[in-house]
Each structure stands twice: as structure tokens, then as C-alpha cells.
Amino acid sequence: MKTIFISLLTLITFANLHAQKLSSPNTELQLKFELKKDGTPTYTLSYKDKTVIAESKLGLELVNDDTSLLNTFEITDISTSTFDQTWSPVWGEQSSIRNHYNEMAVTLLQPSKDRYIIVRFRLFNEGLGFRYEFPKQEKLTYFVIKDEHTEFAMTADHTAFWIPGDYDTQEYDYTTSKLSEINELFDEALTGNASQEQFSKTGVQTSLMMKTSEGLYINLHEAALKEYSLMNLNLDEPTLTFKSWLTPDAIGNKAYLQAPAVSPWRTIMVSDAATDILASNMNLNLNEPNKIDDTSWIKPIKYMGVWWEMITGKSSWNYTDDLPSVKLGETDYTKTKPNGTHAANTAHVKEYIDFASKHGFDALLVEGWNEGWEDWFGHSKDYVFDFVTPYPDFDVVEIQNYAASKNIKMMMHHETSGAIRNYERHLDTAYQFMNKFGYTSVKSGYVGDIIPRGEHHYGQWAINHYLYAVKKAADYKIMVNAHEAVRPTGLRRTYPNLIGNESARGTEFQAFGGSKPNHVTILPFTRLIGGPMDYTPGIFEMDISKLNPDNNSHVNSTIANQLALYVTMYSPLQMAADLPENYKRFMDAFQFIKDVAVDWEESHYLEAEPGEYITVARKAKNTSSWFVGNVNGITPRKTSLKLDFLEDGKTYEATIYADAKDAHYKTNPQAYKISTKKVSSKSTLKLKSASGGGFAISIIEK
Template sequence: VQTSLQMKTADGLYINLHEAALVDYSCMHLNLDDKNLIFESWLTPDAKGDKGYMQAPCRSPWRTVIVSDDARDILASKLTLNLNEPCAYEDVSWIKPVKYIGVWWEMISGKSSWAYTDDVYSVKLGETDYSKTKPNGRHAANNDNVKRYIDFASLHGFDQVLVEGWNEGWEDWFGHSKDYVFDFVTPYPDFDLKMLNAYAKAKGVKLMMHHETSASARNYERHLDTAYQFMVDNGYDAVKSGYVGNIIPRGEHHYGQWMNDHYLYAVKKAADYKICVNAHEAVRPTGLCRTYPNLIGNESARGTEYEAFAGNKPFHTTLLPFTRLIGGPMDYTPGIFDTKLSFLQGDHSFVRTTLAKQLALYVTMYSPLQMAADFPENYERHLDAFQFIKDVALDWDDSKYLEAEPGDYITVARKAKGTDNWFVGGITDENPRTSTFALDFLEPGKQYVATLYEDGKDADFEKNPTSYQIKKGIVTAKTRISAKLARSGGFALSLIEATPADRKIIKKWK
């Protein structure tokens, strides 16, 4: 069993098992002794089968147990973070929250391609004459398409645009015909890196780098300094890294001591260049973002991309805050509005939520790194709902867990950092429900403009996922809110301090 493991006893006691400060050690799983019903620590072995190598003086990770008779206490616990060392950097002014869009969902959903050509055998890294290859016509990371995303990001106030598939090597990136695939500096012929970065800068936007390593960690380490310097030279300050595949050196595992050392090495090396890291397919976090805050995000669990494969279950995001997010923020990549993936032909998977639930995830799934993952044209069809994604904060001064039951539902209120504005998100599993809560966390005596985005009366994640309604009114700390959630539905609520002009034209909440 992978940790963080969330359990509940028959008499209502919530028990969470995990580890903290996983440094220079193998990741712990839990092996269940079926006969005696006991969990024992199971450490990921290396290529030789050894659990790890230690040299005194040394320190092993903490084993954590969080227990409460109220599920909200599990979510509110800071135990995992606090068992990590304080921040290792004197200057953290370069580490900033990021709201981004990206050329990503096109490839994940099957609409477009990472690779420039389908002719695998004619491509050799750094030596390919692309004038002699045939473009597949589906390569998403091309100049015109990236410009389109940059324009959309600039128009709507996003910080960065992630572009995957920009660099040579994707034709055989997972084939492992060799121990290296990418050099992290060579763009495809239809991706003008310098022009696009200049174009983005002129629009007030930055491009986010992407490094897919195809799990060839040795190759990545050889290129790290060059790759990070290349980022600095071209205006990048954040990178999404990926580790899909079998680890090279051969026989090592994603969660073994060798790879855990690698993940941290990449983060610490990135800090030398003032670069933030969002690592995908890496080991699930254990609070290390306290010590190394440029580890701004991780995947390390089934994110939105699985909605385009076999699909995540409706309860999935009601459970993740109790499991994966116990160790640190997750780059879940929410915000899919076309949940039926209508641009695809034939039978395919779909996103098992309503549109309103996608909005709520920006609050329930904590991360200072949040992506609006869908295509620009899908947001343009629902700009009134898209407004919440534009408004919602990334960093918080306070969080209140209003309702919670693992695997069933969660309602969270968060206070935007440095303001008196609050945002609330609520989600449910496959069962519809009504969420009712007081706004007593607001400052007494102040008035706020409340904007509620909730499921429509006929909303259903299978039959009518894009049905939603928006309600607005003036509220105070004495107001109670009631929101109806459809099957696998949700709601999002913004609470913005009211101005004198607001109080004149917006009616009191009813």
C-alpha cells in the first residue's frame, strides 16, 4: 500500500499513515500482514535488491501517524511539513506562485502530437535533417499554435504558458532504443524558441519549460547545468519535468534511494539558477517543499491526464487531499470544461465531473501552481464560469475545512494571501448532496460580494456536465450559504470585499 494511507475505524476514528522528510533514503510503502492485520514498512529496493546505503551520522525519515475523530483535523494538520527542516535558502523572492495554461491537453487527449514526424527511424538526436522528413501535421508545439496560447494567456492575466513537445526526441522518447533521448536545448524546426519567448515577453507572459527525461536520469544529470543555463538565457524560470518509463540506470526504481537522491539533486541544482521545479512521475512528496520551496509542485498521483485514458472515479478528488496532498501540493491540472472530449471521434474516455466541480478543484486541491488545462476555445464558450479561474488566488493566509469525509465530499474555504478575500470550493463523489455552511470566517462588520458558481438544476456528470448557474449578492459573516451539488458535482464561491459602488448596485444575498 502506498502512503499517505487514510483509514477510518468502525467507531469513526480517522487514522493517516505517511512519512516526512524523505531524504537519502528509500520510499516507504506499507506491507499488510493479512494474518495478523499489521502493517510493516516496506522500503523500495535498488537494482541489487538492497534497501539502501547509510553512512553515520545519518537521519532516517519520520514515520507519521495523524489521528482524529474529525476528518477535517486530518486536512488541517501541518505535521508532515513541520517535520521537515526550515527553508534552506536565504533569498526566496524569486519563488512565486504561478497560474498557467499550456499546450498539453491537446496531446494528452489525443488531438495532437508531441512529435514533429512519425518517421521514427529517420530521426537521430541533434543530427536530423528535417527537410528530408515528413511532418505528421499534428505537432502541437508549433509557432502559430503557441502564439495562440500566449495571446489567450495575456488577454486573461495568466502568468505562464507551458509548451510540451517543443524539443527533438519525441519520435522515440519511450522506445528506449538508447539510454539518452533528449538534450533539452534543441527545438523542432517549427518551434522558434527565441522568437516565441520574445513574443511572450512583449505580451507580459513567460513560457514554462518542459523536460521529459523518459526516465533516463543519468542522461538528465549530465545535461542539467546546460539545460538550466539555457533556461536562464532564454527567459524561463520554471520547468515541468517528467520521468515516464523504466529508470536508467537499469534496474533502479522510481521510489528507490538512488532516484530519491536524483529528484532532490535536480531541485537543489535548479535553485542555483533560481528555477522552480514541478516534477511529474517523481516520488510522492513528504513535505520537502518546506525546506526547498522551489519544489513548487508535483504530480505523483493520478491527475487530470488519467481522465483522457481510463478515467478517474468520481470520488477520486475527494480522497486525494487525505492521501497524496498530505505530503505537499499537487499539480492536478484541473479546469476541463469540455468534459465529454467532443473533439474526438468514436468511443473515448471522458472527464467524470461537472464543469462546476472543475472550478471547485482550484480551492480543494491546494497548490501554488495551478493550470487551466483545457483549450482556449472551450473557455471562450463559458467566459462567465471561466471568470472564477481568473479570480481564484494561488497562495493563502488561512484555510478553513468546513466539511469533509474521505471519499465522499470536501468543502474548503481559503483566505487569499495579503487580502480580505476568500474563496470556497466544495466537491462530492457520485452522490448528489447539498452543502450548507456559515460564512462566520469572514471579518465581522464587513460586507463582501459573493459570486456562487454551482451545478445547474439538471446537471449530471454523465448526462449534462456543463449545466451550471451563477448567483451574486452582498454577504456578511452572518450569512449562510446553501449549494446543491450534482452527481460528481461541485460549487465554487468567491467572496470579494465590497466597495461602496458594489453596495449600491448589488442586492443582498437571499
């Protein structure tokens, strides 16, 4: 059902009209747009009569343009409208989503240049989205963005949950500090990565989560990022004003546009409840509707993988240690000596297939199956993989037939090593190979510096590629899970075969030195605002040295916390990331991973505080079953969990997977207890979460 109410205001003269206001549907948010005397556009945002964004400038600086799109504007038209629609996602956190906003489109003319732009504002109950639009016109057709001068002026020195601004990676642990402390703590916040480049010691990334001293939650991000470069934020310390900072290309330009064109939406969410930020669908609603007609082949996936053993160093991606370098098509692997640690071999993969099939999983990922891993990284190598040639010990046909006999889909792995041009060169052939052998989904990777050299992971050129790969995959009915690509901004609504992304510090970093125990209590407020993350949870053996004696890393989490991630870290693509032998040691806890759903009818964010805790309840699609997850930060806490989200008059059995009394993420991470209890909508559960712990609950109707 779709309902749209539109009122249009066209103003004949604007000689004395410089300020316009717009309210959210519930009137709690108020936007003020004003054109200053010199023709500079500005906006202000307030929430419940309190200023949230002080007066902030809008505009864009163009290459080789003395005036640019910064000032000397006149208002020539203002139109307002109201939109109210309910739509159904192909997959998601709920089966239906309401898209309700009030809109104001301001047309701005530069008389001296005889050109104009539109600034479009959409005000939802939970926040504001706005973008720049460049209609088709004679005097503004082809143009290059030198800088975007969008501002977000803060009203005080808020607490922020941030990672360093970077052109190539988001794989950082979060730092919690005052805005004024970002510069001081910036170097401490840095950690090594395969590709990274910071631009300023006051630069941070979106989605940026903040909390005011008065208890307001503010989130800055962007939506519908395409044909443009990613926006970081740079803080002007004296004024506490964030300014947009776009990722440059190899020669320093930010975006190349041809009208008609639009920028991504700049988004500001505001609430006095942290749970409202987590529950918002504003980012999705600012994207275009689904463009794929037949979506029957797009299905959420629970999978396992030949992956964690390589991440920890127990096994290797390489087939041999004999080769100092590889030239595809010239290197004969049959004449080399296998190293004995190559995990992607036929017999070993069959063992994973057997385990995944026995326990009801949908798919199996295998990494390191194809030739070229011996020198794939660190050489700025263009032709690094061809994505279709297996190692001698990986029999594609035999594995596919065996997997099919066990009702397991094989998940493809395409590591590009940042060589985007090479990937596009092989993309059709690679997708055809997947179709031939029954691979319905692909995990793509972009580790290392981007080729062409000088381009960045988050520049316009690479962003155009990521979407090109997703669109091309749709032609072959393939789902895409992109790692090291740009963070998502809601494009999954338009292209629902983009079923997952990494684009943040995932579980693998627990084997690379560890992540902070409260990391997973911040990610839903930041990275996940734009879309689901393939976080790869489910690690049961926290001491990595037991897999690899040379690796002393520790997974900073309890087992109960790992189970809860399947609910709190929303994704339609969920991996049981640990080795089968570790699950066999804790089969009673593993049961929750087997049971938990990956597609949802309803989601309720019950309690949350960034950096401290999150509790979520979700109802599995087309069932009466519910699953609850709680992840906790460093401080142990108690939860009084009301089950009033259950249907009245029905009885359920709750299976509770909780931290044991002496559980602790570092000293006793594998201590848990499992209990069952009859419950109803009137029940309240009293639960405890350890440091770095949590709880997970399955609630099944009886």
C-alpha cells in the same frame, strides 16, 4: 517569534527501566515506548484513552550482519523536550504555521556490537512522528539496510482508502474497503501504467487514510524523505499489522547509509474530525527549515499549456511521422515531412500566449518543443533528449520575445523518459538554456522505466536524483514541478523552489479512460498530505471524442466541480488545462479560474468525509477576498455553509458557481448556474452538489 522550552532527563541506570511515556501538548495523544526482555524496541499510541496503534516493533535489518538493529538493545539515555515555534512559509495554505510538539529521544545500545542508535519521537496534537538516527561512531559507519521492520499494528478491521503498493507509480484510482479485503480486491485495483511493479497483494502506499468503526480517522505516511528509499506498507492479514516495505535497488538492497544519518520520519495522524487531518501541518513541521536564502524569485503561478490537446490525441508531440528512430545530433529534421499535427509550433504557441495574456495568466507551458519525441518512449533509450534543441517549427527566440511583450513567462518542459543519468548529464546546460531565454520554471517528467536499468522511481538512487535536480535548479533560480517523481513528503519547506509535483493520478487520466467521480474527494486525504499536487484542473469539455473522434473517454466531473478544484486541491501551481476554444464557450464560468488566487493567508477546512465530500474556504494572501470550493462524490448532497470565517462587520459580494438542478457528472456535466448575493459573517448559504459535482464561490469585500 520563537519560543522553546526544554527539560532534559538523563538516566544513570536503566536496569529496571523499560517503559517510557510521552504526551502530546494537549495530552489527548499518549505514546508508550517499551524495550522488551530480549531488547526489542516497541511503541504503542493511544488517543483519548483509546489504543490507536497496538504494540508495534521497531528496528532495521542490515546486510551481512547477524545481529542487525532489531533487538539485544539496552537503554542508555532518554531525553525529553518541548518545542513551540511559529514560522512563515514562502508560499502555502496559510501565512504562518505553528510547530508545537513534545519530544522524546531514546538512545539504544547494543553492547555486543558496541554500537548505538537513537529513536526520536515527536508527538504533536494531531499525531506522531518518529525516526531512526545513526550518530557518528566507530562501529556503525558504512552500512546497508536490507529491510526496515517498523510496524503499525491496527486495532480492528478499519475502512481504508488505498492504492496498490508499487515501486514506480502512484497513478491509480483509490479503492475503499476493509483492511481484510485488500488481498481480495488487489487485482481489481490495478490499472496499466508506463512503469509499475507491485510487490505483494497486501501491499499499499502511503499516505494511507483509514476510518475506524468508532469514527476515528487515522493516516499513515512519512516525512522528510531523502537519501533513503520510499516506504510502502505491507499488511499482515492475521494480525492486521502494517509493516514497512522499502523500495529496493537493482540488487535488492533498500538503502546505503553513512553515519551520521537519519531515516525519514514515520508519521501517524489521528483525529475524530476528518477536517483535522486535512488541516494538519505536521508533515511540513517534520522537515528542516528553508535552506534558500533569497526566495524573492519563488512565486506561485497560474498557467496554461499546449498540453491537453496532445493528451487527448487531438495533436501530437511529434514533429514528423517519417522517422522510425532518432539519434540526436545525427537526425536532420529539415529533411523530414511535418505531420501537420505537431502542436508546439510558433504560430500556435502565439495563439495560446495571446489568450493567456488577455485573461491575466502568469505563464504558458509548451510540451513537444524539442527534438526526439518520435521515439522517446518504450525503447529503454539512454540518450533520448538533450533539452536544448528545438524542432524546426519552434522558434525559441521569437516565442520568448513575443511572450515577454505580452507579460507571459514561458514554462519549460523536460521529459527525461526515465533516463535519469542522461538528464543529469545535460542538467547544467539545460538550466543555463532556461536562464538565457527567460524560463523561470520547469515541468520535469520521468515517464517509463528508470535508467540505469533495474532501478525504480521510488528507490534511494532516484530519490537522491530528484533532490539533486531541485538543489541544482535553485542555483539557477528555477522552480521545479516534477511529474512521475516520488510523492512529496514536505521537502518544500526546506527547498521552496519545489513548487509542485504530480506523483498521483491526475487529470490526464480522464483522457485515458477516466477516473472515479469521487477521486478528488480522496486525494486531499492521501497524496496531498505530503504536499501540493499539479493536478491540472479546469476541463470544461468532458466528452473527449469532441477533441479526438478516436478517443471515447469522458471526464467524470461537472464544470462546477472543476472550478472547485482550484480551492480544494491546494497547489501554488494551478493550470487552466483545457483548450482556449472550450473556455470561450463558457466565459462566465471561466471567470472563476481567472479570479481565484494561488497563494493564501488562511485556509479553513469546513467539512469533509474521505470519498464523499470536501468543502474548503481560503483567504487570498494580502487581500480581503475569500474563495470557497466544494467537491462531491457520487451521492448528491446539500450543504448549509456558514460564512462565519468572514470578518465581522463587513459586507461582501458572493458569486456562486453551482451545479444546475439537473447536473450530473456523466449525463449533464456542463449544467451550471451562476448567482450573486450580498453576504456577511452571519450569512448561511444553502447549496446543492450533484453527483460528481460541487460548487465554487468567490467572496469579494464591498
